Amino acid sequence: MVPAILALACALVLAACGGSAGGGESNGGDAAQGDGTPQAGGSLVVGLYLEPLALDPHRQAFWETFRVSRNIFESLVNEDLTDTEGPTELVPGLATAWESNADATVWTFTLREGVTFHDGSPFDADALHLNVRRVWDETYEYFDDQSQPRLLQWLGTLADARVVDEYTYEFEFSTPQPGFPRGLAQAMSTLPIGNPAVWEEVGNDAFADQPSGTGPYRFVSRTVGDRIVLEKNPDYWGEEPYLDELVFRIIPNNQTRLAALISGEVDLISYVQPDDVGTLEQQGFQVPEGTGAAYLYLSFNFQNEDLQDERVRQALILGLDRQRFVDEVYNGDALAVYSSLHPGNEAYDPDARDFEYDPDRARELLAEAGFDESNPLTFTIVIDVANQAQAEWLQSHYKEIGVEADLVSLDRPSYGARAVAPEPGDGFDISEYGGTYAEWLYYAVNTGIARRGFDVATQAPELVAAIDEASRTTDPAGRIANWQAADALLREKALTVPLVTHTRYYALGPNVRGFVWPATNWYDLTKVWLED
Amino acid sequence: MGTLKHISWRLVNVVPVLVVVSVLTFVLGHLTPGDPIEAQFVRTHTAEQIDAIKLSYGLDLPVWRQYLNWVGDLFTAGGGNSIAQGREVFSILWPAFVNTLILTVAGVAICVVFGVLIGAVAGLNHGRLLDRLSMLVVQVGSNLSVYWFGLVLIWIFALRLQWLPVSGMESRGGGGFGDLVAHLVLPGFSAALIAMLVLARFTRLGIVQESNSDYVRTFESQGLPRRRIVGKHIGRNILAPIVNITGLEIGTLITGVIFVESVFNWPGIGTQLLNAVYGKDYVLIQGGVVLVAMCYLVVNLLTDVVVDVLNPRLRRA
Numbered sequence: 001m002v003p004a005i006l007a008l009a010c011a012l013v014l015a016a017c018g019g020s021a022g023g024g025e026s027n028g029g030d031a032a033q034g035d036g037t038p039q040a041g042g043s044l045v046v047g048l049y050l051e052p053l054a055l056d057p058h059r060q061a062f063w064e065t066f067r068v069s070r071n072i073f074e075s076l077v078n079e080d081l082t083d084t085e086g087p088t089e090l091v092p093g094l095a096t097a098w099e100s101n102a103d104a105t106v107w108t109f110t111l112r113e114g115v116t117f118h119d120g121s122p123f124d125a126d127a128l129h130l131n132v133r134r135v136w137d138e139t140y141e142y143f144d145d146q147s148q149p150r151l152l153q154w155l156g157t158l159a160d161a162r163v164v165d166e167y168t169y170e171f172e173f174s175t176p177q178p179g180f181p182r183g184l185a186q187a188m189s190t191l192p193i194g195n196p197a198v199w200e201e202v203g204n205d206a207f208a209d210q211p212s213g214t215g216p217y218r219f220v221s222r223t224v225g226d227r228i229v230l231e232k233n234p235d236y237w238g239e240e241p242y243l244d245e246l247v248f249r250i251i252p253n254n255q256t257r258l259a260a261l262i263s264g265e266v267d268l269i270s271y272v273q274p275d276d277v278g279t280l281e282q283q284g285f286q287v288p289e290g291t292g293a294a295y296l297y298l299s300f301n302f303q304n305e306d307l308q309d310e311r312v313r314q315a316l317i318l319g320l321d322r323q324r325f326v327d328e329v330y331n332g333d334a335l336a337v338y339s340s341l342h343p344g345n346e347a348y349d350p351d352a353r354d355f356e357y358d359p360d361r362a363r364e365l366l367a368e369a370g371f372d373e374s375n376p377l378t379f380t381i382v383i384d385v386a387n388q389a390q391a392e393w394l395q396s397h398y399k400e401i402g403v404e405a406d407l408v409s410l411d412r413p414s415y416g417a418r419a420v421a422p423e424p425g426d427g428f429d430i431s432e433y434g435g436t437y438a439e440w441l442y443y444a445v446n447t448g449i450a451r452r453g454f455d456v457a458t459q460a461p462e463l464v465a466a467i468d469e470a471s472r473t474t475d476p477a478g479r480i481a482n483w484q485a486a487d488a489l490l491r492e493k494a495l496t497v498p499l500v501t502h503t504r505y506y507a508l509g510p511n512v513r514g515f516v517w518p519a520t521n522w523y524d525l526t527k528v529w530l531e532d
Numbered sequence: 533m534g535t536l537k538h539i540s541w542r543l544v545n546v547v548p549v550l551v552v553v554s555v556l557t558f559v560l561g562h563l564t565p566g567d568p569i570e571a572q573f574v575r576t577h578t579a580e581q582i583d584a585i586k587l588s589y590g591l592d593l594p595v596w597r598q599y600l601n602w603v604g605d606l607f608t609a610g611g612g613n614s615i616a617q618g619r620e621v622f623s624i625l626w627p628a629f630v631n632t633l634i635l636t637v638a639g640v641a642i643c644v645v646f647g648v649l650i651g652a653v654a655g656l657n658h659g660r661l662l663d664r665l666s667m668l669v670v671q672v673g674s675n676l677s678v679y680w681f682g683l684v685l686i687w688i689f690a691l692r693l694q695w696l697p698v699s700g701m702e703s704r705g706g707g708g709f710g711d712l713v714a715h716l717v718l719p720g721f722s723a724a725l726i727a728m729l730v731l732a733r734f735t736r737l738g739i740v741q742e743s744n745s746d747y748v749r750t751f752e753s754q755g756l757p758r759r760r761i762v763g764k765h766i767g768r769n770i771l772a773p774i775v776n777i778t779g780l781e782i783g784t785l786i787t788g789v790i791f792v793e794s795v796f797n798w799p800g801i802g803t804q805l806l807n808a809v810y811g812k813d814y815v816l817i818q819g820g821v822v823l824v825a826m827c828y829l830v831v832n833l834l835t836d837v838v839v840d841v842l843n844p845r846l847r848r849a
Contacts, residue, residue: 045704051807053572054618061572146618149584153576189576205618224617224624225807226700226799251699251797252807259686259698260797413566413812420570433575446578 038514042530043245047257047266051225051250054208057192058135058147063294063521064270066188068248070522071230072118073194073213075187076109076128079436079520082527084290086519087346087436090185094123094193094214104176104474111167115237117195118218125163130196132161132171134204142196144204153443154183154190178474182346182437186520216241216526225250241526242514258507261285267509267530274330274389277504286508290517291501293344295337295434296390298497301422302453304379311365312377313494316428317355319362319401320394326500329393337498339487340444344501344519347438347483354491354498362401371402378404379427384415387430390499420451428497436520438483441490442467449495463489539837546829553825554606557818558599566812567591568615589615602818611819616811621819625801629823631701632789632800638716639723639785644778647728651735656762658740667736670729678788682722682795689718699797719796723789727781734777738770772842779835783828 052065057073060066078093095109115123133140135147136158160172171180183190195212202210211219216238217230228248232241249266251257258276260266262283272280277287298316300307307313322336335343339352371377383391388409395405405427410418419429431448434440445467450456456464466489470482490496506523508515511531517523569585577585586592590601605612610620617624654666690698697703701715742748743766751761790802797803801820808816 043705051616051811053616056618059618061576145588146585149581149588150573150577152581152584156581205613208618223627223799224619225628225804249700249797250807252803252810253794253797255683256686256699256795256797259691260700263690263694263698265698265700265704412810413564413571416571416574416812417565417567420574431575435576443576443578447575451574451579 036513036531038242038529039531040240040242040529041244042242043247044243044268044512044525044528044530045247045249045266047249047251047260047269049252049254049257049269049271051252052228052248055211055219055222055228056147056204056208057131057187057194057211057213058144058151059208060188060192061150063188067270067522068228068230069192069211070187070215071217071246071525072211072215072219073187073192074215075184075190075192076111077181077185079185079518081518081520081522081524082516083518084516086291086293086344087348088185088519090181093185094128098181100178100180100474102474103472104178104180105173107171107173107177107180108164109169109171111169112237113167115214116235117197117214118212118233119195119197120235121195121197123193123214124166125169126166127196128169128193129161129163130200131191131193132158134194134196134199135191136161142199142204146204150189151191154180176472176474178472178476178479179437179439183439186436217246220245239526242529243525246525261507261509264509267512268515269507270505272504272507274333274504276507277331277333280507284510286510286512286515287504288506288508288515288517289333289503290505291335291343291503291519292505292517293342293434293436293501293519293521294432295342295344295501296387296430296432296499297337297340298394298428298499299419299431299448299452300428300454300496301379301426302449303422303424304426305424306369306377306379307427309369310494311369312371314355315362315365315369315401316398316403317494317497318358318365319398319403320497321357321359321397322499323357325390325393325397329390330500330503333502333504334500335503337501338491339498340441340490340496341438341484341487342434342498342501344434344436344521345438345440346436347441347480347487349484349487352484352487352491354494359401366402373402376402376404378406378425380406380408380423380425382408382410382415382418382422382426382429384412384430385409386412390430422452430499434501434521438480439471441483441486442471444496445490454495460489460493460495463493538840539833542833542836546833549829550822550825554603554818554822555599557821557825558595558602561814561817562595562598568812568814571812602815605815606819606822611822612815614808614816615813616808616816617813621816624816625804625819625823628799628801628804631798632793632802634712635716635719635723635793635798635800636782636786636789638720639727639789640778640782642720643724643728643731643781643785644774646724647731648735648774650728650732651737652739654732655736655739655743658736658743663736666732670732674726674729676725678722678725678791679795681725682719682792685718685722686795701799719792719798722795723785723792726788727778727785730781730784731774731777735770735774738773739766742766742769772839775838775842776835779831779839782831782835786824786827786831 048064050062050064052068053061055069060069075093076095078091079088080091083089094112096112097110100107111125134142134144135151136155137143157173157175159174162170164170198212199207216233216236218233220229220231222228230246232244251260254273257269261269280287302308326334326336338354341347366377381391391407395407398405445456466486470486473479473482506517513531514527514529569582573582602612610622612621614621614624650666654663657663686698689696696718697715703711748761793800793802794806805820
């Protein structure tokens, strides 16, 4: 044994001496996509960075949950997930067509015929109606009080919902809902369709243990903390997927997830760290480029009086060189963003700018607001420890315009708590989110900004009016234009600081083909196949 | 009969300890910042919508009511429903607990076998080069961070040499006992490391002390074979302290297992608790801590009993 221990000690020394790791095949970073003839069969193992929540269509949160569940449950409306530019085009899902009345309060859906749930029971207007009743109608025996408030975002003003005939269904809202189809397509908190026969048999709580939908894959097993296994649905209505089996393993530790990919234990990982991109490509792994819909931004703490001053907030945007942030923190693998309507959003405008980098103007504005070398602007940056590198960069960068920032780096739950209830000296925290639908702007204002002490109604009435106007605009082009106009007001007021959107987020094994990173926060695995 | 009574008394004592643990766990869980529902919906839902969700989980009740409900759930409802998963926490924790047990048993086995071996080799070669080298390794090893050590093991044995798997309990489409053992080697070693080295040091010390004692000198002068002295006399005399130290070190080992599980993605109770802490899933955290606390108590009890049996002198004390 002693020799073995000694050998180990020597190995440790060798390890310390470094050298390049030689895990995977090194074919020089050839990230070939979809070449050759697709081969059917095989099992794809995905390494998730977060434990998904319950596999219940109406109780979801977190993208990692949706990346799994969307293989089981489908929505009335789908997105074209081969679209890498965005905004993704809406395509038929469980509904083949949809239309609204002139003021977008009544939406009529024509449902796809011949679709069955995983247990063979049919999908029709009655099944859809039970889905709606589960989250909306308190008189329904299986009304789920845990689902209902989660879906208020889209169904909050639903006044009536009715079966017109076997394959026609109508939603009637008390306010215009021009963005409803896109809301349905980004289905996590709208209305993915589950199998009512199952919850009526086992109850609402147990549904997640035997989830049943209409999707291309059906549930096999789940061990919380370890894995979720799905198998191909042989009766799927759509194009048959290539892979026989999907295994989602939960690997929260960043280094372990990376090592599992390199050693071939998993085929696809999410949340690749900026510093690992080069290593992976060198060893023949694919790190596709794209722009997802999640983006990083700074949320001001408006309870800090200094930040109630618009000049100070403007200075913090003017004093920020986002391109340098991209180059130095992300080694160039990210995209600088200048608007809350980021590249994945349907109302993205590539020319929209808040304030271009101008450190001199930033210093001037700070001086006007009463800050100088003897009395510098000081505040605390609050971050999730995962964003340490980003925050340190900001801290030193802001020194250049004379801002003295402290850093408080917290674990995820503590960060979450402090972000919604900041302390008076907090300046901003680093947030991450972003919807693909234009209405996301409403939530950006009413969650992030309003909850941190900015009284939108009195301090920015024109912004409230613009958002209200955009929410009611039904003409598609006018709707997008109005959301962009609302965003212009948001930018002008310097209420938030957009930073970057990831351009490298997933990594794939050398033999994975057909994976596309669309301009959303999720992906389609039905087109993915494994080369021998 | 005396032993039985002693054990029953110890068992009765476990109850108040568990009550204190449950109260502390509950209070700490609720005092630390963060909220499970805020964590999920802070970016997508307004304050009113979030309050409505909290209401549906009973998170608006006063804390003492929530505590009583939870204690009731411990006995009748499988520890209550996990906030993140919606299912009974013991149904989540139990399989994870078994996995942790497997890893802990492997860790203890590695710790005892190699700890005693290293200690014995060093002790029997007291003062020689082999002794000095072993003690150097022990000294350096005891100061390593388990987390870092685990990553280094992965890098060498899984990525560079590709002898052993990186993570989890089974290979792709694999399974079977051999596969499990292969997955156990690296996490088992990482978990055992510190306790193993402590044990090695104590074993060495015991052997050195016993070797210098009068009775050994007497035996040696009478010409008894060395193998017999070591095996029958020194060995037996250091057995009780070894069991005692091992019992104590199992505590250290269980604490270490939580880090090891994170590094090797072992689907055990440490991984579960870490996930629960990230999601602020009070119910799962509380159930898990109570389970771990019970483990400690049981291990302590068992160690006492074994030491009792091995060392009759302690029975009267």
